[in-house]
Amino acid sequence: MIDIHCHILPGVDDGPTTLEESLMMAREAVNEGIKTIIATPHHRNNRYENNKEQILQHVSNLNEVLVKENIPLSILPGQENRIFGEVLEDYRNGEILTLNNSKYLFIEFPTASVPKYADRLLYEIQIEGLTPIIVHPERNKEILENPDILYNLVNNGALTQVTAASILGYFGKSIKKFSKKLVESNLTHFLASDAHNTHNRTFALNNAFELIREDFGMDYVYLFMENADKVITDSAIYKEIPLVIKKKRFFGIL
Numbered sequence: 164m165i166d167i168h169c170h171i172l173p174g175v176d177d178g179p180t181t182l183e184e185s186l187m188m189a190r191e192a193v194n195e196g197i198k199t200i201i202a203t204p205h206h207r208n209n210r211y212e213n214n215k216e217q218i219l220q221h222v223s224n225l226n227e228v229l230v231k232e233n234i235p236l237s238i239l240p241g242q243e244n245r246i247f248g249e250v251l252e253d254y255r256n257g258e259i260l261t262l263n264n265s266k267y268l269f270i271e272f273p274t275a276s277v278p279k280y281a282d283r284l285l286y287e288i289q290i291e292g293l294t295p296i297i298v299h300p301e302r303n304k305e306i307l308e309n310p311d312i313l314y315n316l317v318n319n320g321a322l323t324q325v326t327a328a329s330i331l332g333y334f335g336k337s338i339k340k341f342s343k344k345l346v347e348s349n350l351t352h353f354l355a356s357d358a359h360n361t362h363n364r365t366f367a368l369n370n371a372f373e374l375i376r377e378d379f380g381m382d383y384v385y386l387f388m389e390n391a392d393k394v395i396t397d398s399a400i401y402k403e404i405p406l407v408i409k410k411k412r413f414f415g416i417l
């Protein structure tokens with residue numbers, strides 16, 4: 164299994180602080196059946212800056228330790244970019260990292276809102292030859308209130324990644340319900356852990372895939388797993404035509 168969103172590098176963001184904590188996460192990942200992780204440290208989220216060169220160095224250091232410790236897990240480089248106006252400029256300057264140097268680029272929105280310029284920027288990212296993947300849209304307040312925002316972005320070519328813990332209800336009932344809506348409306352293309360540690364932000368990928376299997380069937384499990392594989396091999400992913408999520412009406416009918 165491949166996890167395309169994970170904070171496993173030590174001392175770079177709000178993931179593990181020490182190498183020992185990273186290794187604890189690595190062992191837990193292996194127990195979950197994960198063989199490959201894309202390390203995606205926060206970048207430009209107002210708290211952390213991790214540019215391409217720094218991330219590549221950290222990834223190579225951690226891989227060396229994993230080999231020494233006999234932990235059968237490989238770490239690939241990635242970056243979780245908070246949306247900002249100059250992301251393409253920085254990409255051209257070599258500070259921005261796509262997922263495993265593919266065409267797929269993680270973009271994170273602020274928790275409460277979607278910037279007005281998001282539509283235009285996601286379009287320009289595609290003009291640059293990259294494919295934006297919006298991380299955990301199910302945890303964005305504005306999207307929860309107005310799913311059409313996400314529908315339009317996906318309809319215009321953006322991809323999205325739902326977090327395992329969201330679909331399991333660890334962020335509350337409404338986020339769980341909305342995550343499932345995103346799956347059934349073809350508004351998400353990846354399931355990933357966004358794990359930060361081994362206590363309150365864990366992998367939970369197996370349980371999430373089990374839930375997907377029960378609620379949507381094995382086809383969806385394969386779809387998400389294969390799409391993760393397509394990212395690391397820089398191939399075209401599978402996607403269906405997105406559907407509009409109907410909002411609650413007066414009589415509580417969805």
Ligand code: FE
Pocket residue numbers: 168169170203243357
């Ligand atoms: Fe993250």
